[in-house]
Amino acid sequence: MLDINYIIDNKLKVIKELNKRGTDFTDLINDVIKTFLSYKANLTKYEHLNYLKNQSAEQAKLLKNDKNLFLKEIEKAKKISHEQNELSIIVRDLEQNYIEKLKNIPNVPHGTIPIGNNEKNNKVIKIKNSKPIFSFKPLNHWDIISNNCWLDENSIKTISGARFVYYEEFLSKLRRALISFFLDNNAKDDYCEIHPPILLNAKPLEGTGQLPKFEDDLFKIKEFNQENSLYLSPTAEVQITNKYRDNILDEEMLPIKLTAATQCFRKEAGSAGRDTRGLIRLHEFTKVEIVQMTTQDNELRTLKDMLKTATRILDKLKLHYRVVELCTGDLGFSSKKTYDIEVWLPGQECYREISSCSWCGDFQARRINTKYKNAKGEKKYVYTFNSSSLPIERTIAAIIENYQTVNGTINIPTILKKYF
Structure with missing residues (x-):
């Protein structure tokens, strides 16, 4: 706000x-x-x-x-x-x-970001790692999954329906390995692991900016009780950022660095007909999030540090990716400045977003009333930052497409073998 x-x-x-x-x-x-x-x-x-x-x-x-x-x-x-x-x-x-x-007024874009109307005006600022070279035409991840029976496609039709997945043994183990790997990666940069609830009342969602503007994309439990409805969390950014709601923190406590792996839920309103197959756009998915709360200085350095934490995962997985700075017209509601990380999917022959790393200034802090007291006794709003580090399903899709073999299965990235 x-x-x-x-x-x-x-x-x-x-x-x-x-x-x-x-x-x-x-x-x-x-x-x-x-x-x-x-x-x-x-x-x-x-x-x-x-x-x-x-x-x-x-x-x-x-x-x-x-x-x-x-x-x-x-x-x-x-x-x-x-x-x-x-x-x-x-x-x-x-x-x-x-x-x-x-x-209903979004955050003011930072003066350093590109001006433009949509994603076509975003600026590529970094390209890292080589694209894989295949001796055969690479398949989409959903074809490889289907050919290997890694999802229970019959059960999910009757249990949940479209845009949900039911993992069989191999993908279930890969999912668990990635969660552990991601959390370990974040811990190396001093992020403290927590595990928040996924059922939320309206106030936390208002605090981070999902409400009131994006209510149509949220799953709502209307009859939870007579006092209030609850929502299924769309991202752990909400719960983590709201952890210090209505608090005045001592400056010595900052920066606060937190990470969590949670289930996330989105209706994907407006995406009808897009990504109907595979793991890219689901109603329920798993994501590891990192959040920082800081004093009102060194914000651009903090944002780049968070970007390094997330991209280091892709470097260790040896996946080709690029970092894109979002233009004003593609910027999220609560963000002042955002870097998107886009991973290469050879089966689809395109880049797909795998993380957004955002600086929100004091926009969210004003909505959740979180301040800090400096050495002079002055009370100021904290700055908040958030990033996926990383989403599980989209990373699985990237691994399957980049590590596929000529016989139709995949190799396990070396960094993950110790987690199996």
């Missing part, structure tokens, strides 16, 4: 930068400012009425010996209190209104 006072003081600049995302935010920004100023004006009236009510109460104490004047003052206080009660409802509604509108 952006700072409303910053928006007011820099309205034209904020609109100009946000519009680089490819959408005109002029009306929304003006509406938020108008609602906020109305809220502040009515709050001032409310506080003035509170002052008058307290004055009247003090005056009434001095008039106890004069019954008529005393009763008049009491009546005056009641009238003020009635006006105040009515105004309190207006103030509450206006506050909720401007905050809800503010939640």
Whole structure:
């Protein structure tokens, strides 16, 4: 969430930068400012009425010996209190209104990223490792999986349906090996492993920016209880980032570096007809996430350090990949700057995204109210960073396509053999 006072003081600049995302935010920004100023004006009236009510109460104490004047003052206080009660409802509604509108404004893109409307304007900044060379035409991973019966394709049709997978023994072991390998890799960079729940209420999802904008892509358990609905987590970024919600941290605690392997759930709204086969786009998948919370400095170095943690996995797996800096029009809602890692899939003859490494500035911290106190006693919002390191299913797809053999099976990457 952006700072409303910053928006007011820099309205034209904020609109100009946000519009680089490819959408005109002029009306929304003006509406938020108008609602906020109305809220502040009515709050001032409310506080003035509170002052008058307290004055009247003090005056009434001095008039106890004069019954008529005393009763008049009491009546005056009641009238003020009635006006105040009515105004309190207006103030509450206006506050909720401007905050809800503010939640729909994305983060301001960082000034260093490419300007463009879509992924065609993203910038390739790094290409690493060689593409594999085959003496035969490489297959798609789903054909290799089907030929080797590595998924129970019949059971999944009746148990869950499309875009779910039921692993047989080999892929189940490969999945477990990758989870352990990824977590070990992250631990080498001092990420502390945790294991959060995957059922979430709305507040954490609002905090990281999935709600309200992306509710259509979330699985919701509507009848969990009478008080609130719960959602299935779309990414562990949500649970990890919200771990320190409503906290003021000592500066010495920072940076906080956490990692977790969790199941993730997405409806994949808007992807009908795309990636209907294979492991690329599933409703349920496993992902290892890394998150950092830091002070408000060295943000670009921190982002590149997180990128190194994620890409080191692909280096050890000896997979060809490239790093792409996202342009303004392809940037995620909560991000100021993002690097995508795209792995080469020879069976499909294309690169596919395998990780997004993002810096969110204080955007998420404002939504979850997480601050730190520096040596001077000043309270500032933390900066948050997140990255996949890495998703399991997409990595399995990459390994199968890159390590396939002429006889239709695959070789196990050397780095993984100790985990089998």
